[in-house]
Amino acid sequence: EAGVAQSPRYKIIEKRQSVAFWCNPISGHATLYWYQQILGQGPKLLIQFQNNGVVDDSQLPKDRFSAERLKGVDSTLKIQPAKLEDSAVYLCASSLRGAGTRSYEQYFGPGTRLTVT
Amino acid sequence: AQKVTQAQTEISVVEKEDVTLDCVYETRDTTYYLFWYKQPPSGELVFLIRRNSFDEQNEISGRYSWNFQKSTSSFNFTITASQVVDSAVYFCALGNSGGGADGLTFGKGTHLIIQP
Numbered sequence: 297e298a299g300v301a302q303s304p305r306y307k308i309i310e311k312r313q314s315v316a317f318w319c320n321p322i323s324g325h326a327t328l329y330w331y332q333q334i335l336g337q338g339p340k341l342l343i344q345f346q347n348n349g350v351v352d353d354s355q356l357p358k359d360r361f362s363a364e365r366l367k368g369v370d371s372t373l374k375i376q377p378a379k380l381e382d383s384a385v386y387l388c389a390s391s392l393r394g395a396g397t398r399s400y401e402q403y404f405g406p407g408t409r410l411t412v413t
Numbered sequence: 414a415q416k417v418t419q420a421q422t423e424i425s426v427v428e429k430e431d432v433t434l435d436c437v438y439e440t441r442d443t444t445y446y447l448f449w450y451k452q453p454p455s456g457e458l459v460f461l462i463r464r465n466s467f468d469e470q471n472e473i474s475g476r477y478s479w480n481f482q483k484s485t486s487s488f489n490f491t492i493t494a495s496q497v498v499d500s501a502v503y504f505c506a507l508g509n510s511g512g513g514a515d516g517l518t519f520g521k522g523t524h525l526i527i528q529p
Contacts, residue, residue: 329516338417338504338519339458352514385456391515401448402517404458 300405302388308411314376317408321390330373331387339387378412385409415440417507419520426495427528434490434523436505447488448506500527
């Protein structure tokens with residue numbers, strides 16, 4: 297079974313530029329998550345989708361970050377404009393969890409390492 | 414608010430020693446899930462275990478074992494007879510249960526170094 301796919305694996309941009317990350321979850325997984333992992337810290341949830349609806353985006357800096365999952369499968373996370381403090385690894389995860397069901401384990405992709413200069 | 418504390422930033426042991434990684438959590442929820450993930454140098458988070466708040470039985474999987482104690486809000490992880498391949502950063506995480514958001518709250522991780 298294929299795991300969570302993410303691209304690109306690495307990205308270097310200058311501050312104030314924009315960048316987009318793509319994620320394809322494990323087939324059949326209804327729930328998709330984006331996490332930000334700053335060096336030396338644990339991942340922090342940015343946004344959770346269930347199918348194509350947003351469940352939790354309380355920690356997403358909405359002035360510069362946006363995310364979508366239009367058809368309930370792939371997802372894109374965008375940063376515009378980027379700041380130096382956005383340098384981090386952006387992790388996508390997916391789980392089987394459907395509406396109203398118990399929590400399942402989350403499976404993570406390899407991440408996208410973003411460097412903002 | 415939920416919080417996970419992994420007080421050990423780094424642990425270094427010699428191969429074949431046993432090692433325990435500590436995890437203490439805070440939550441107001443009565444139903445919740447606890448997780449451990451491994452992050453090897455390659456960077457990908459690898460799922461190790463999920464335990465729900467109603468199941469306090471200890472679990473053993475090969476050289477790995479987990480001790481969940483609700484009374485002390487702890488979910489500790491022990492590796493028996495450690496091996497060099499166990500070297501990684503280990504994260505403890507806490508998630509909600511039931512309907513709604515179940516994004517994980519992670520601790521800062523414990524960097525485990527197994528020396529040959």
